[in-house]
Amino acid sequence: xxxxxxxxxxxxxxxxxxxxxGFDRLFIGGHWVTGRSEHKLRPINPYRQDVIMEIxxxxxRDLEDAYQEAQRAQVAWAExxxxxxxxxxxxxxxxxxxxxxxxxxxxxxxxxxxxxxAMLEWKVARDVMEQxxxxxxxxxxxxxxxxxxxxxxxxxxxxxxxxxxVSPWDFAxxxxxxxxxxxxxxxxxxxxxxxxxxxxxxGLIFAKIFEEAGLPPGVLSVVAGPAREIGDAFVSHxxxxxxxxxxxxxxxxxxxxxxxxxxxxKRASLELGGNSPLVVLDDADLELAVNAAVFGKFLNxxxxxxxxxxxxxxxxxxxxxxxxxxxxxxxxKMGDPNDPDTDIGxxxxxxxxxxxxxxxxxxxxxxxxxxxxxxxxxLMLPPHVFVDVNNQMSxxxxxxxxxxVSIIKARDEAQALQVANDTEYGLSSAVFTRDEGxxxxxxxxxxxxxxxxxxxxxxxxxxxPFGGEKNSGIGRFGGNWAIEEFTTDHWITVQHTPRxxxx
Numbered sequence: 169x170x171x172x173x174x175x176x177x178x179x180x181x182x183x184x185x186x187x188x189x190g191f192d193r194l195f196i197g198g199h200w201v202t203g204r205s206e207h208k209l210r211p212i213n214p215y216r217q218d219v220i221m222e223i224x225x226x227x228x229r230d231l232e233d234a235y236q237e238a239q240r241a242q243v244a245w246a247e248x249x250x251x252x253x254x255x256x257x258x259x260x261x262x263x264x265x266x267x268x269x270x271x272x273x274x275x276x277x278x279x280x281x282x283x284x285x286a287m288l289e290w291k292v293a294r295d296v297m298e299q300x301x302x303x304x305x306x307x308x309x310x311x312x313x314x315x316x317x318x319x320x321x322x323x324x325x326x327x328x329x330x331x332x333x334v335s336p337w338d339f340a341x342x343x344x345x346x347x348x349x350x351x352x353x354x355x356x357x358x359x360x361x362x363x364x365x366x367x368x369x370x371g372l373i374f375a376k377i378f379e380e381a382g383l384p385p386g387v388l389s390v391v392a393g394p395a396r397e398i399g400d401a402f403v404s405h406x407x408x409x410x411x412x413x414x415x416x417x418x419x420x421x422x423x424x425x426x427x428x429x430x431x432x433x434k435r436a437s438l439e440l441g442g443n444s445p446l447v448v449l450d451d452a453d454l455e456l457a458v459n460a461a462v463f464g465k466f467l468n469x470x471x472x473x474x475x476x477x478x479x480x481x482x483x484x485x486x487x488x489x490x491x492x493x494x495x496x497x498x499x500x501k502m503g504d505p506n507d508p509d510t511d512i513g514x515x516x517x518x519x520x521x522x523x524x525x526x527x528x529x530x531x532x533x534x535x536x537x538x539x540x541x542x543x544x545x546x547l548m549l550p551p552h553v554f555v556d557v558n559n560q561m562s563x564x565x566x567x568x569x570x571x572x573v574s575i576i577k578a579r580d581e582a583q584a585l586q587v588a589n590d591t592e593y594g595l596s597s598a599v600f601t602r603d604e605g606x607x608x609x610x611x612x613x614x615x616x617x618x619x620x621x622x623x624x625x626x627x628x629x630x631x632x633p634f635g636g637e638k639n640s641g642i643g644r645f646g647g648n649w650a651i652e653e654f655t656t657d658h659w660i661t662v663q664h665t666p667r668x669x670x671x
Contacts, residue, residue, distance in 0.1 A: 184266070185266055185267060187270055188267075188270065188373070188376045191221060191223070191367070191368050191372050191373075192221050192222060192223050192224075193223070193224075194223075194224075194226055194230060194389075194390060194391055194392060195372065195375035195379070195388070195389055195390040196230060196233050196234045196237060196389045196390075196391065197233060197234070197237035197241075197385055197386045197389060198237075198379075198384070198385020198386055199385070201230070202224050203223065203224035203225045203226045203227065203230055203391075203392070203393065204224070204226070204227045204229055204230055205224065205225040205226060205227035205230070205393055205394075205397060205398075206227075207225045207393070207394055207397060208222050208223060208224055208225060209222070209223040209225050209364050209367055209392055209393070209394075210222055210223075211223075211278055211364065211365055211366065211367055211368075212365075212517065213277055213278070213280070214279070214280030214513070214514035214515065214516055214517065214547050215280050215504060215505055215506075215513065215514045215546075215547070215548075217546060217547065220277065220278060223367060223392055225392060225393035225394060225397065226391040226392060226393035226397075226398055227393065227397060227398065228397075228398060228401050230391055230393070230398075231359075231391055231393075231398050231401055231402060231405065232405075233389075234359045234389035234391050235330065235359055235405055235407040235408065236407070237385070237386035237389060238330045238357035238358070238359050238386055238387070238389060238407065239329070239330055239357070239407050240386055241357055241384055241385065241386030241387045242327070242329055242330055242355075242356060242357035242386075242387065244384070245355055245356075245357060245384060245387045246326075246327045246355035246356070247355075248355070250304035250305050251304075253304045253352070253353050253354075253355065254301050254302065254303075254304050254305070254353070256352075256378075256381050256382060256383060257297060257298075257300045257301045257303070257304075257349065257352075257353050257381075258301050259380075259381040259382065260297055260349070260377050260378055260381040261294065261297045261298045261301065263377050263380050263381055264290070264293070264294045264297055264377065265294070267377075268290060268294075271290050271341065271369070271373060272286045272287055272290050273286075273506075274368050274369050274373060275289055275290070275340070275341060275369050276505050276506050278340075278365070278366045278367075278368055278369050279337060279338070279340060279365070279366050279369060279516065280505050280513045280514040280515075280516060280547070281468055281505055281513060282468065282469075282505045282510045282511060282512070282513040283505060283506055283507070283508050283510065284467075284508070284510075284511070285467055285468040285513075286505075288467075289339055289341050289342050290341065292339075292342045292628055292630075293341045293342040293345045293346075295629075295630045296342065296345050296346050296349050296350075296630045296646075297345060297349050298630070299349075299350070299630035299631060299646075299647065300349035300350050300352070300353040301353070303349075303350050303353035303354055303650070303651060304353050304354065304355070306648060306651045307325045307326075307327075307354055307355075307651055307655050308325060309322060309323050309324045309325050310322070310323040311323075314661070316663075316667065317665065317667070318663060318664045318665030318666075318667065319661055319662070319663050319664070319667070320661065320662040320664060321659070321661050322659070322660045322661065322662070323657050323658070323659055323660075324657070324658045324659075324660060325651075325655045325656070325657060325658075326355075326655060326656055326657075326658050327354050327355035327356045327654070327655055327656075328356055328409040328410050328435075328654055328655060328656050329356060329357070329407075329408075329409045330356065330357045330358070330359065330407050330408045330409060331347065331351040331356045331357070331358050331359075331408060331409070331410045331411075331412065331654060332358075332359050332361070332402060332403065332405070332408035332410070332411045332412070333347045333348060333351070333358055333359070333360045333361065333411075333412050334361050334402070334403075334411070334412070334413040334414070334415070334423070335347075335360065335361070335362050335363060335370045335371060335414060336363055336370070336414045336415050336473075337363040337365040337366040337370060337516060338468065338471045338472055338473065338516075338569075339468075339472060339473075340362070340363060340366040340369040340370035340371075341369045341370070341373070342628070343370075343414045343439075344360060344362065344369075344370050344371055344374060345374065346630075346634070346645045346646065346650070347412040347437075347645065347650075347654075348360060348374055348388070350650040350651065350653075350654055351410075351650075351654045352378070352383070352387065352388065354651060354654045354655055356410075356654055357386065357387045357388070358387070358388050358389075359388075359389045359390075359391060359402075359408065360374065360388065360389070360390045360391070361390075361391055361392070361393070361398070361399075361402050362390060362392050364392065364393075364394060365516055365517060367392040371390040371392060372390055372392070374388070374390070375388060375389075375390045400426060403423050403426040403427060403430070404426045404427075404429075404430035404431075405430075406430065406431050406432045408434060409434050409435065409656075410434060410435045410436075410437065410653065410654060411423060411427050411434055411435070411436045411437070412436075412437040412438075412643075412645075412653070413436065413437070413438050413439070414438075414439045414440075414473065415440065416440065416441055417440040417441040417592075417593075417639045417640070420438040420439075420440040420441075420641065423436060423438065424436045424438055424642070435643075435653075436642065436643075437641075437642065437643035437644075437645070437653050438641040438642045438643060439473065439595075439634070439635055439636065439640070439641045439643075439645065440593075440595075440636065440639060440640050440641040441473070441567045441593055441595070441639065441640060442473050442474055442475075442477065442567055442593050442595030442596060442636065442640055443477045443478065443564075443565070443566070443567055443591045443592075443593040443595075444464075444474055444475060444476050444477050444478070444593075444595055444596045444597055444598075444616075444625040445476070445477070445478045445479075445480050445587070445588040445591075445597050445598070445614075446460070446461055446464060446476045446478070446479050446480070446597070446598040446599075446600070446624060446625060447480045447481075447578075447584045447585070447588055447597075447598065447599040447600065447610070448461075448479065448480070448481040448482060448485060448489055448599075448600045449482050449581055449584065449599065449600060449601040449606070449607075449610070450482040450484040450485055450580075450581075451601050451602045451603060451606075452482075452485065452600035452601055452602065453600065453602060453622075454485060454488060454489055454492060455492070456600065456622065457489065457600040458489065458492045458493050458496055459496070460598070460600070460622075460623060460624035461476060461479055461493060461624065462493065462496045462497060462500070463624055463626070464476040464598070464624025464625045464626050465479075465551075465571075465573045465624075466497070466500060466511065466512060466551055466571055467626055468513070469512050469513055469514070469515060469549070469570060469571045470568060470569065470570045470571045470572065470573070471515070471516060471520075471569055471570060472626055473595060474595055474596035474618070474625050474626050474627075474628075475568075475569070475625065475626060476573065476598070476624060476625050476626075477564070477567060477568055477573070477574075478557075478559075478564050478573075478574055478575075478576055478587075478588075479493070479573060479574070479575045479576065480576045480578050480584050480587050480588055481575060481576070481577060481578065482578055482580065482581070482584060483577050483578065483579060483580075486575075486577045489575075490539070490555060490575055493553070493575070494539050494540055494553055497540055497551050497553055498540060500512050500551060502548055502550060503548075512548070512550070512551060512571060513548075514546065514547035514548050515544075515547045515548075515549055515570060516547075517547070518547065520569070520570065521544060521547055521549060523570075524549055524568070524570040524571075524572060525544070527562065527563060527566070527568060527570075527572060528541065528552055528572065530562050530563070531554050531557075531561065531562065531563040531572075531574075534561045534562065534563070535556065535561075536554040536555070536556055536557045536561055536563055536574065537554065537555050537556040538552060538553070538554055539553045539554070539555055540552060540553040541553070549570065549571055550571070551571040551572075551573075552571060552572045552573070553573055553575065554572070554573070554574045554575065555574075555575045557574035557575060557576050558576065559576065559587050559590050559591075561574070564576060565591070567593070581606075581610065585610060585613050585614070588614055589613075589614065589615045591638075592638055592639045593636070593638055593639050593640045594615045594616040594617060594636050594637030594638040594639075594640045595616060595617060595618065595635075595636035595637075595640035595641070596616060596617070596618045596619075596620070596625040596626070596627070596636075597611075597614045597616040597618065597619045597620070597625060598619065598620045598621070598623060598624055598625045599611055599614070599619065599620075599621055599622075600621075600622055601621070601622070604621065604622075607621040607622065608621065615637055615638065616636065616637060616640075617633070617634075617635045617636040617637050617640065617641075617644075618633075618634065618635075618636075628646075629646065630646055630647065631646060631647035631648075632646050632647060633645075633646055633647065633649040634646045634649075635649075
């Protein structure tokens with residue numbers, strides 16, 4: 169395994185730090201190393217369709233090194249004062265501020281994120297980092313009442329140890345950091361496996377940030393490699409105590425099974441697929457609802473786990489909503505994601521594009537009516553809008569994860585709720601109405617982990633519980649819920665006076 173010294177230069181001509189280099193290596197035990205797999209990762213710029221770099225991938229030996237280093241380093245890291253861990257998270261936040269444009273540019277280049285989305289993602293990931301500044305002080309223990317004379321009953325909240333994180337490509341920066349930052353802040357070590365499509369924004373950028381912030385060697389390692397080579401071993405390895413994963417329900421089921429059947433069982437926090445509905449009731453402000461629907465569906469070309477998948481509209485406002493919605497979508501700008509005016513960027517890769525084309529074809533075969541669409545240009549797929557859709561059609565039943573949306577007509581509020589809940593998923597959801605009380609009653613009836621009244625489905629706040637119901641996952645990310653995920657309760661009693669025993 170070849171090790172190299174990371175670049176630490178600064179730009180003497182300005183106050184901005186010199187750009188990070190060396191992303192063609194892995195980060196293990198505080199060293200930038202060359203992966204030992206025979207495979208190489210070749211992430212591609214989705215817009216230009218050229219290879220960004222070549223990264224020798226990790227194999228099981230690299231994975232073993234990362235876990236051993238994490239286990240070794242975590243003991244001392246957990247004993248550091250909360251103030252030290254808090255200060256490190258503050259330095260990491262400041263680094264994200266200083267390197268804002270560099271980080272945003274990587275998201276545009278690697279994921280094809282339109283600049284608007286990349287800027288939003290940086291902001292959300294940065295807010296997660298700042299939230300982690302206070303996390304070390306949130307791991308509070310408890311003193312419990314005891315019915316045994318002379319016994320003091322204590323609950324200590326401790327780090328779980330080593331956390332394994334599998335991050336996705338769609339909101340790579342934020343969806344990695346929402347596990348990495350709080351887990352580190354709470355005294356855990358982290359081994360992060362980024363996606364092959366976005367290894368920098370999904371992982372290696374954080375190795376640079378935390379290295380620059382002064383994180384001790386071994387507390388964070390980043391191992392990039394194909395799932396077929398290290399995926400199962402990453403999850404079933406006996407060292408990590410918690411696995412966090414964001415991705416498809418199929419992959420999440422497999423990871424959950426591995427976590428429970430590995431030689432040492434571990435907790436799994438899973439944020440999985442979605443089929444998010446936005447419901448427009450008959451008294452909704454249609455201008456607000458249309459604007460929200462366009463944003464919540466087509467941000468990042470619909471390549472977000474909580475993107476709107478179905479628009480469910482009361483029949484009394486259906487025609488007007490459809491006309492307004494189609495008119496707005498027709499005017500979205502598709503093109504270079506680095507252009508600040510671009511609304512629709514590329515699909516992440518050819519496999520995803522082919523999947524979308526199959527969904528479009530199947531929608532036609534099942535009788536849906538296409539109001540907007542068009543042929544792809546490279547990996548650029550124009551927005552597709554379907555009407556005359558029912559909940560049994562694949563375009564409404566399956567997660568599209570692209571710029572494809574179906575609009576379903578509902579007879580009334582009761583049917584709208586029934587249609588919204590008629591899915592195996594339950595991640596995010598939304599409802600529009602001018603009556604807040606009505607909206608709250610409707611929201612409480614939705615079978616989802618998150619529901620937004622008079623807003624769209626793409627919401628993520630660092631102090632709120634992010635997660636889903638049904639086949640959309642297990643566990644919650646964010647705020648105090650992250651503290652629960654990345655710590656464990658240790659019950660300890662002290663018998664202060666002699667106890668009398670009888671059998």
